[in-house]
């Protein structure tokens with residue numbers, strides 16, 4: 191039977207009172223109950239896996255960020271407790287505890303138990319921050335086995351505890367205090383989440399991002415699990431006075447800048463605040479990171495359009511005036527103005543409309559003009575006042591346009607050649623017979639010999655094999671037309687059926703003719719193999735990011751060991767599994783084989799362990815944070831050696847790349 195939920199019936203209980211004098215408890219609108227959240231958690235927090243689990247923390251932190259943006263809070267601290275519960279505390283005013291006149295219960299209880307109550311105090315105090323889904327702390331409460339809210343206000347301490355969103359008792363006074371603030375401790379419900387183990391690096395990355403996006407706020411994190419030898423917890427502290435300027439400098443730390451410091455723009459119009467920092471470097475990548483109310487808008491939207499328009503218009507006008515485009519024999523395009531530019535655009539919009547596949551595209555039409563005028567005005571002044579930097583930027587644009595033209599010619603040559611060879615598919619590709627992309631898989635395999643084994647082992651109905659020879663080009667360092675000289679990269683383009691520079695572009699890539707919906711990178715499970723995986727991933731991240739965003743890119747996991755005794759064989763993917771297998775087979779006479787490469791397996795073994803959909807483990811590549819991934823790839827693959835070494839040394843488990 192179909193479940194009927196309160197939200198389907200559209201029940202709105204509006205408890206808003208006429209009292210306009212202050213920010214009081216009566217202004218909370220009650221919208222709907224929490225049962226809905228427990229019944230359909232994914233609808234509220236995205237998913238019930240690792241991402242949703244971490245989202246709970248962001249939701250709580252966002253409330254504290256709002257308090258800080260309102261000017262009442264300077265410090266926010268996140269603690270991962272020993273039992274994987276989370277404590278978030280801030281030094282704001284404390285959630286109000288007064289009795290809500292109509293509801294006859296504390297405002298704190300309403301905020302914690304009524305969906306959307308937190309953000310709907312009323313319109314004068316609009317909530318700028320807000321997790322991706324902007325669902326409020328009551329959702330976190332509904333999805334926690336236990337939650338404890340503590341408020342420090344007016345010299346008193348108040349407390350209320352809940353189980354699965356239901357209060358155990360009314361809000362009560364619990365002693366006196368001389369501090370102010372809110373502290374929330376929650377333990378995610380393990381009957382809802384498929385994993386309940388928090389990742390320190392994931393949470394740290396978001397806090398680092400929030401510190402850059404909201405200058406001045408001090409954000410700390412502490413991990414009480416596995417204390418260090420000296421008894422101290424692993425901890426970090428993030429704080430940025432420079433805000434977006436420092437964000438851009440951080441993103442570009444391993445690129446060579448063309449400027450002394452980033453261009454910085456700040457302004458406000460019609461309640462929309464706009465902040466932007468940008469810098470040109472000697473690379474060829476376009477890095478526009480955009481945010482709305484602290485949410486990373488990976489699909490862009492009206493704010494990004496406004497920024498692009500301003501940039502193109504102002505730089506074009508300046509270049510024309512200085513006669514710097516006169517020698518070019520072809521048109522300059524918008525892309526040319528953004529090549530080698532790293533920028534972060536952050537807008538705060540009172541009532542954002544999010545659109546697009548992942549609801550990360552800003553739809554508010556009015557924002558385009560606001561961003562265009564604020565950015566355009568500022569940029570114009572900057573160019574006039576800094577003629578030397580301005581000329582460097584325009585020269586870079588001319589270089590980009592020239593290279594793009596060369597790339598177009600190279601691409602056309604590749605496409606023409608394809609037509610001449612008949613099917614247009616690379617000779618090295620062993621294609622599958624099915625041609626429905628949804629069912630088809632392609633394995634990108636390191637080396638001709640492993641490629642041969644994979645060809646024998648595969649199910650040719652739906653699995654294609656493309657062997658790649660040696661190390662593919664490091665695209666982080668190459669100009670675009672160079673990548674079309676590379677045989678392996680040309681093969682990837684033609685085998686996948688995707689192309690660049692055509693009108694149906696989706697972020698620069700036309701994937702309407704994509705031939706496989708699973709693209710699996712299959713490399714040896716050793717250091718060389720993980721280096722090659724990283725090179726291929728860098729290529730996808732820089733040139734085919736849409737494929738990652740659509741969830742089409744996977745990494746295969748070949749086993750590390752084969753444990754044998756007589757005819758019995760057990761594969762193991764880590765040391766613990768290996769030891770368990772040895773025990774299971776009974777110790778003596780057991781033979782352990784360490785696989786160093788795919789080539790050591792025969793076709794049947796490769797199928798059984800790594801390619802058979804029934805048994806294999808595929809890891810889907812996702813992007814937690816585009817800015818984080820950009821920083822990692824430019825550090826790992828960029829020009830400068832010292833930051834790369836520092837990164838690798840500080841991430842001993844190099845194989846775990848958090849994208």
Ligand code: 0RA
Nearest residue numbers: 213253254257282283284285286372
């Ligand atoms: C509404 C009004 C007031 C404080 C807050 C919300 C508030 C909420 C959260 C959530 C986490 N930390 C928070 N800190 C503050 C203040 C009302 C007043 O003092 O008049």
